[in-house]
Amino acid sequence: MEASKANVSIVVVPFPAQGHLNQLLHFSIMLSSHGLTVYYAAPRTHIHQTRSRLQGWPTSATSSLHFHELPIPPYTSPAPNPNSSIFFPSHLQPLFDEFKHVQPHLANLLHSLSATSRRVVVISDFLVSFAATEAAALPNGEPYTFRCTPPSGALAWQGEDGPVGNLLKALGLKTPSKEDRVTEEFSAIVARSKSTPESGVLINTCRLIEGDFLDIFMQQPDLIGKKxxxxxxxxxxxxxxxAGPxxxxxxxxxRQPSGSVLYISFGSNSSISDEQIEQLAMGLLNSDQRFLWVLREADRGDVIAEGERDxxxxxxxxxIEKIEGKGIIIGDWAPQLEILAHQATAAFMSHCGWNSCIESIxxxxxxxxxxxHSDQPWNAVLLSSYLKVGVVVRDWSRRKEVLLAVEIEKAVKEVMVYDKGEEIKRRARELKEAVRQAVGDGGSSNPELLAFINHITRS
Incomplete structure (x- = not known):
């Protein structure tokens, strides 16, 4: 290990939801691949969840990581309600409420590392504000906040005044309504995180994707002077x-032709209603396109104990009989990265969670x-109207409606069949190549990643 990296301990603390756990495990692997000592700290069930769902890396990718279990009190793990009028996964709130009780166990880990390390770098999810507070209290601690959602979304929800509003107007973008995005209980978690002590901010994005927004983002009063x-x-x-089966x-x-399959998945924490399942099924059938549809119950708080239900x-x-040879339904968790990377996959019908957006791009x-829910209404605007690598199937203004089969069929054909779809596919390919060239070498040569590593290992 290089002398500059010796005695620098990195502790990564994710928020316990799949899209957050996954992004920070990817980041942990990248950091450890550069010879850094990295601890991934989370409750036992969530360590198992994220490790069992990891894709795209060689088997040895996690071998140098230290997985540190944070004990959490028992919590209820109710089933999701797919027929609720609000799609936010409020069934996970009992987990979110109990998660704060891991704080003293995290503090013990940080104090132990502080006694033997030159520097303790804590990288915590924006929603895990107590981790940054504990890091800031150490004599050699350095807290960084990790944002699992795009900075453009954080700006867009602020309104239409000032530099942000001027930028949105110049780009011809309109912010969706804030209504029904999250629950009041979750809003309280977000509000507590806004005064987090931090030395800098890490974001799973790049300037090719959100360049117009990043400079304005860092001009926010609570971010001025931070990296x-x-x-x-x-x-x-x-x-x-x-590895494995x-x-x-x-x-x-x-067995499918290249560029012929529509992949459909609404994420780990989202469900569509029973009535909407029927309309989506008929829309797919009438579109006469090949498809792979992940149709399963949303994650519960404890995915190990509850299992998965299609x-x-x-x-x-x-x-099922009618789609034989043309479509397939998956009732369990599916390897999304491998599906998106497959040459047969042509397009992705998605809830637009940021993890899915970045993977698709x-x-x-x-x-x-x-x-x-959450940042997804804005992400849909970003993809369709700013990056122009997608179309909107159900606009946020119609969130309480059941989308009819004929409308779904039209949206599918717009991308899969019609000329407009060819232009969208071309732009998606061009953006992919530009992003890959920018980060280089599979992502490990990303200049921003290297700049962060150099900063935290400085003398």
């Missing part, structure tokens, strides 16, 4: 298939946006 590292994409962009959907994709019993009668796959 910004736009280190994305964090997922591997040269994919190594996961190959998922059956990849074998099915192998929802194929909500499909129209004889649907880095694989050059255009998106059909169907936002559900």
């Amino acid at each position: 910004l590292f736009a280190i994305g994409p964090l997922n591997p962009i040269v994919i190594t298939e996961t 190959r998922h059956r959907c990849l074998d099915w994709l192998d 929802r194929q019993n909500k499909l129209p009668p004889d649907f 880095s694989m050059g796959v255009p998106m059909l946006a169907w936002p559900m």
